[in-house]
Amino acid sequence: MSTNSRSLDLEKLVSLCKRRGFIFQSSEIYGGLASTWDYGPLGAELKRNVKESWWRTMVLGRDDMVGLDSAIMMHPDVWRASGHVDNFTDPLVECTVCHKRWREDQLEGENGAEPVCPDCDGKLGASRMFNLMFKTFMGPVEEEANVVYLRPETAQGIFVNFSNVVTTTRRRPPFGIAQIGKAFRNEITTGNFIYRTREFEMMEIEFFVPPGEDEEWHQRWVDESLRWYTDLGVAQERLRVRAHDSDELAHYSKATSDIEYQFPWGWGEIQGTANRTDFDLKAHTENSHESLSYFDEESSEHIVPYVIEPSFGVDRAIMTFLADAYTEEEAPAASGKMEKRVLLKLHPALAPVKVAVLPLSRNEKLVPLAQEVHDAIRSSGAVGGLVQYDDAQSIGRRYRRQDEIGTPLCVTVDFDSLDDKAVTIRQRDSMAQERVPISGLVDQVRKLLI
């Protein structure tokens, strides 16, 4: 019955996200702000669930990881030491005719000719390196001494706190520090909805290992990262691992492997695991004159660990989960006629609304019982997310609405419920229905949501 046709195009997803309150264009009433997006009521829950699931897997569920939450604004010397002031650049060219600006390395000339402006075919000016860090001034004077940058990655907040974490937690490599937070890159070109934006959120781990164990840990983290997506239901066949060619590597990296997802527009990076070697800790030691190392009891030496960095985009993860969950299929409507059904097959841990409670109609006896059922599920704590009550429109339209926002379970209260003290649970994907006594409902809901 289910075709799970990959009939998804980006417009469909953007439209669903807006219509259902997942994602809105930022500042839309003012015409929007280029490639900036706001998460609506359902999107905010989805985002919370993605981050919570990651933190539970990567931090709370492991013995070798601790968390951190460092500030977006850091001392500017951090970015000099890390190489970002000098190297975090893209080549920028400006059209001499229409003055639009382009990333030179993304332009291709036809038949080997020099590239021209993609908009107006005008001649392009000379290329210059453009630094992608947003800068601002801290304190009341706009002068060079007061420049601070918005972090383009959360990683450096981890490196500069290495000694503080080692001292306070008594950890020794192999162990990791994880954090989730906003980062900012003043990209020359953006696009593909929430895939490439200037403001975005990251989930990053810096995993410190004894030198020599780095390649083994690198592979292990590629595998574990991949597993996070597949455990949350992403189709294996739409994921692939791609190792960077040596000429693609960032200035700090010995090896990087990307996890890519097959989006409607093609394969796109959603996660990267870099072997940053001891580059960052050594650079910060040199620049700050504070030793960033650990004491190895076996060799009685101070050692600078190697760093494996699994780095996840929150917004790209959301894009992945939404694109992968989007399904169109033919299903029988209430009339028995086959109709197109749109559903989001989101993992229950990610679904914004976990359970919807629906009285068959707005009958004066059904409504109070349905509200009682709703309150019982919500207050039980069985569900770590939204429990929605909905009595508007026909039951068929309400099912379709819940399918489209990915609600795993609908609980329907009908006239029989008044007599048999039982309700019907309908499962999103199979549309299977089962009758459950209200007294055992919370337990059954808990079981079905795992």
Place this chain on the structure above:
Amino acid sequence: MSTNSRSLDLEKLVSLCKRRGFIFQSSEIYGGLASTWDYGPLGAELKRNVKESWWRTMVLGRDDMVGLDSAIMMHPDVWRASGHVDNFTDPLVECTVCHKRWREDQLEGENGAEPVCPDCDGKLGASRMFNLMFKTFMGPVEEEANVVYLRPETAQGIFVNFSNVVTTTRRRPPFGIAQIGKAFRNEITTGNFIYRTREFEMMEIEFFVPPGEDEEWHQRWVDESLRWYTDLGVAQERLRVRAHDSDELAHYSKATSDIEYQFPWGWGEIQGTANRTDFDLKAHTENSHESLSYFDEESSEHIVPYVIEPSFGVDRAIMTFLADAYTEEEAPAASGKMEKRVLLKLHPALAPVKVAVLPLSRNEKLVPLAQEVHDAIRSSGAVGGLVQYDDAQSIGRRYRRQDEIGTPLCVTVDFDSLDDKAVTIRQRDSMAQERVPISGLVDQVRKLLI
């Protein structure tokens, strides 16, 4: 026995926070960045718990609230319409001698004389209004057309999405939109640890009500906000509500009530509930030419709702919970001698480490059993936070360490455990110990953590 002496001074708290990994100075190895702080492994968990507790109470637990997560960068017209470009300023004066800059309204002249520089007694220059918004440039050209501001409050992200939320959720006032996120204010003076910083996190609600119901809802939200702190254990007698005098009110406010906490340095605002009237929605309607109203079926009119805004500082909440939980008391040590005990009486929902599992010693039989117990508690899901295993140092020192980081429960595995398959649960505040069979441990832990 417990004195709960308010012997707390700020230095003690800052020192504990650093020593135990709650809060570090940001970019410390580079000498720090003025008034910027990073949350360490325990602080990151505490912060997560504060935000999660707020979201569960204010969003998931209510029928009249939805969530939102809007971007930090917004269209600059948002800040012109909201009045922030014109009015979000402080009066700034510069010393003509040492060139230090001060907030004029915080200086007081002695005996009614003109104020002088608090640092060098130098003469102060003319006062000018300084806008507190951080600005940066979006896109590759630093010109006025590309200026964007870092939001100084999350509220405007809610206002500009009002229609999108109403349409997608079919809500009508009274209802609220809540969000948690970073905001930035380029304060002239900062201080008191994480209390006043330039980068901070907010938990804000914009609660939309029919005009005329605003004063009633204002009072209700002051009460509900206060209850959030007291439900999480903050002492009632260190909290007070203070209504703003009319000359203190922000440009958008009809009435504002602050919740203040008695910090070591005096009373300080930790939450504010403002009656923003219809100021913001009307201002955005006028500037964007998009109507921000709802259709009232009873009167068949389009109505611009009034807005009640309960606004909480995340960092100030953390400061409050830490300061309020800090306790010194005399308690018997293992030797029977009375000793000073430092503990954080954090509510279990807030404590970063929920349970610590401690083998009495590093004995080869105790360690595997203790690890088994640790894994059983962690994998049970009974605990929504860290479960720590610790076998370093004497049991007395480990208890003291767990007391000092606020761990509600210690589970001790001793030699009797090998025979009786039972362990000892020690409660942080009472130091009461009870013997519990390992088979019933998870249930007992769950019960004690509520």
